[in-house]
Amino acid sequence: MNIGAHIPSKNAVEEIKQRKGDTFQIFVSSPQMWKSPKPREDVDILQDYDGPIYVHAPYLINVATPNNKVRHPSRKLLKDTCKVAASFGAVGLGSDTCGSIRIPAAFNNLVGLRPTKGLSSIHGILPLAHTQDVGGPLARSAEDLAIVLDIVSGFDPADPATELMSGRPAPQFRETLGTVAPGSLRLGKLTRYFSTAADPVTAEIDAALEWFAEQGAEIVELEVPDMDALLRDSDVLSIEFPPDLERYLATFGAEEINSLEEVIERGLFHQAVSGVLRYSASLNVSDSDYQSRLSMRSELRAAIERTLGENDLDGLVYPTIGQLPVRLGDTQTGDPATGANCTLSANSGLPAISFPAGFTDDGLPVGIEILGSMLSDAELLAIADSYEKANSIRRPPAVTPAIVQGVLPQVLSRVIEFNEGNVQFEGIMKIDLLKNEMRYSLAVAPDSKTIYAVTLVRAPAQGGGQVQPAMVNLLPPQRTDVSGEFYLTARFREALNADELALRIFAEGLDPSGSVLALPN
Numbered sequence: 001m002n003i004g005a006h007i008p009s010k011n012a013v014e015e016i017k018q019r020k021g022d023t024f025q026i027f028v029s030s031p032q033m034w035k036s037p038k039p040r041e042d043v044d045i046l047q048d049y050d051g052p053i054y055v056h057a058p059y060l061i062n063v064a065t066p067n068n069k070v071r072h073p074s075r076k077l078l079k080d081t082c083k084v085a086a087s088f089g090a091v092g093l094g095s096d097t098c099g100s101i102r103i104p105a106a107f108n109n110l111v112g113l114r115p116t117k118g119l120s121s122i123h124g125i126l127p128l129a130h131t132q133d134v135g136g137p138l139a140r141s142a143e144d145l146a147i148v149l150d151i152v153s154g155f156d157p158a159d160p161a162t163e164l165m166s167g168r169p170a171p172q173f174r175e176t177l178g179t180v181a182p183g184s185l186r187l188g189k190l191t192r193y194f195s196t197a198a199d200p201v202t203a204e205i206d207a208a209l210e211w212f213a214e215q216g217a218e219i220v221e222l223e224v225p226d227m228d229a230l231l232r233d234s235d236v237l238s239i240e241f242p243p244d245l246e247r248y249l250a251t252f253g254a255e256e257i258n259s260l261e262e263v264i265e266r267g268l269f270h271q272a273v274s275g276v277l278r279y280s281a282s283l284n285v286s287d288s289d290y291q292s293r294l295s296m297r298s299e300l301r302a303a304i305e306r307t308l309g310e311n312d313l314d315g316l317v318y319p320t321i322g323q324l325p326v327r328l329g330d331t332q333t334g335d336p337a338t339g340a341n342c343t344l345s346a347n348s349g350l351p352a353i354s355f356p357a358g359f360t361d362d363g364l365p366v367g368i369e370i371l372g373s374m375l376s377d378a379e380l381l382a383i384a385d386s387y388e389k390a391n392s393i394r395r396p397p398a399v400t401p402a403i404v405q406g407v408l409p410q411v412l413s414r415v416i417e418f419n420e421g422n423v424q425f426e427g428i429m430k431i432d433l434l435k436n437e438m439r440y441s442l443a444v445a446p447d448s449k450t451i452y453a454v455t456l457v458r459a460p461a462q463g464g465g466q467v468q469p470a471m472v473n474l475l476p477p478q479r480t481d482v483s484g485e486f487y488l489t490a491r492f493r494e495a496l497n498a499d500e501l502a503l504r505i506f507a508e509g510l511d512p513s514g515s516v517l518a519l520p521n
Contacts, residue, residue, distance in 0.1 A: 098340070101138055102354035103342065106367025113380070114345050121152075121158065123159045128241050132346045171377055176379065176382045185315075186313050200362075205319055205357050227303070231343045239280075261281055297348065300347055301349060305374070316371045316372075317369070319369065320340075320367035324364050341369065345371050356393040363489055398436050409433040413430050415428055422448065422509065423451060427442035437487055438488060444479075456501070458491065460498075461500070
């Protein structure tokens with residue numbers, strides 16, 4: 001079974017023209033998308049369409065991570081990742097040139113394996129760089145991942161890289177689960193990638209490594225000699241993309257477009273990737289330079305495997321990506337310059353698995369990555385499985401709650417009335433659990449004393465503990481009429497479920513520590 005591109009039966013853009021108002025899943029990886037007589041117009045339609053469009057290829061449409069509706073899920077593998085993370089599907093299949101399986105897994109509380117190069121076929125996948133491209137699954141659990149990996153691994157005569165598997169028995173992923181004892185492991189902590197990561201990321205991964213250490217595993221801090229230079233000089237992504245794209249279009253029957261130059265000339269791309277495409281098209285790399293980069297990839301792989309062997313390591317450990325998901329509208333993370341550590345596996349061809357380490361205080365998933373030696377894929381998955389089963393990190397997104405007897409959660413309303421010491425205001429709060437947001441409005445009475453701030457807090461029942469720090473300031477100083485919305489964080493949901501939501505009011509004449517108004521269910 002190969003992992004292949006989907007070829008739509010008819011032009012998806014024409015379908016959008018005819019069925020406005022529907023939800024569409026557009027597989028733009030197919031050359032069939034370029035069969036329209038007006039491709040430039042079709043791109044405009046996709047961009048301007050007033051309705052939800054879920055896109056198989058990156059960059060066209062932004063969607064939010066199911067774990068946090070104001071954060072990017074990673075611009076890679078948007079559709080498959082979000083569906084699996086939201087429990088709308090068991091497994092998603094994608095490709096990884098440099099992080100497109102592992103970064104979405106990290107951002108969306110999933111398990112994702114970038115396999116050994118050649119373990120599975122890339123025939124039919126829209127290429128970015130055939131030397132780096134691999135195909136593989138993302139899933140909610142290690143076992144789900146193992147089931148699919150047992151199916152897709154093996155030799156494919158249409159992909160020369162899979163010659164690696166010719167005559168070799170396929171890894172038994174599912175059978176290998178449960179065979180790795182965490183206490184027997186010796187893991188190398190790649191300190192360079194920890195030093196550049198955000199504190200909330202390193203905190204969760206350090207906690208995961210502490211768990212491994214408590215089981216008896218040895219954690220060794222180290223570096224791969226000359227790693228930066230080896231990574232820099234082994235990149236072939238932009239070099240291989242133009243000729244790889246031409247071969248793909250010719251193989252799968254594109255009629256209107258034959259090259260990257262034609263894509264650029266006719267404007268068939270989103271402005272977000274304009275710079276990348278033009279840069280790739282402008283490169284004029286000599287064959288000797290290209291061969292040098294391929295040779296450097298072998299040197300990088302040898303350096304990593306030498307580090308693993310000399311230190312008797314089962315794998316190198318580091319953050320999948322050192323930064324947290326950015327907010328929608330901000331520049332998307334996903335490359336080495338913005339904290340992604342994808343190149344170590346991508347440039348060496350060695351396998352690496354990303355699996356959930358934990359959650360930040362704001363409820364954002366954090367992924368831990370372990371890279372192993374050639375064809376150690378099944379053992380890496382077994383390591384992830386051992387952590388997963390002992391720690392139960394998987395947390396279904398709050399925005400896809402259980403539907404009880406066919407009924408979705410209803411919007412919760414709280415009427416707010418406060419009158420204490422001539423400090424007066426009123427308002428309303430509406431909590432939408434399905435959208436994972438709270439909308440509110442507050443109005444100060446004309447004859448009220450001055451209010452300095454109204455904050456949303458968690459306040460345990462009387463005698464049950466101290467009022468916790470503010471989650472959000474609803475009414476800033478010198479404001480008398482406000483409205484807004486607030487994303488439901490993990491702290492908010494915990495307070496709501498415990499019936500401990502409250503407002504803390506700071507105003508003229510009140511106790512300087514604030515007066516607390518409970519918001520009971």
